[in-house]
Amino acid sequence: MTNAPQYNAPQQPGGALPADYPGKTLGLVGLILAIVVPLVGLIISLVAQKQSKDAGYPNQLAKIGVIIGIILVVLGIIGGIFYAVALGSVMSTAGY
Secondary structure, three states: OOOOOOOOOOOOOOOOOOOOOOOHHHHHHHHHHHHHOHHHHHHHHHHHHHHHHHHOOOOHHHHHHHHHHHHHHHHHHHHHHHHHHHHHHHHHHOOO
8 A cells, every 4th residue: 555645536627607697787777866866766677677588588677667657757747847836836926
C-alpha cells in the first residue's frame, strides 16, 4: 500500500443559469414607476407586457403595473378635473 493521496475524478461543471425572459426587468421597472409616475409606468408596463407576450412568457409584474397605472392615471384625471372646478368656483365667487 502506498501513502499517495487518492483523488476523485473531476466534477462535471454546473449548467448555465436560465436566461431571464424578455420584459421581466422592464416589468418590475414599470410597476415601480406606475406607483411613482403613473403615466410613465403605464407606458413601460405596456411595453414589457408586449415583449413578454411576443416571447411567450407571462409577466405578472407588467400586468399589475398596467392595472395600477390605469387606476392612478384615471384618479389623477378625476382629481385634476375636481381641482379645476373647485378653483373655478373659488375664483368666480372671489370679489375684488
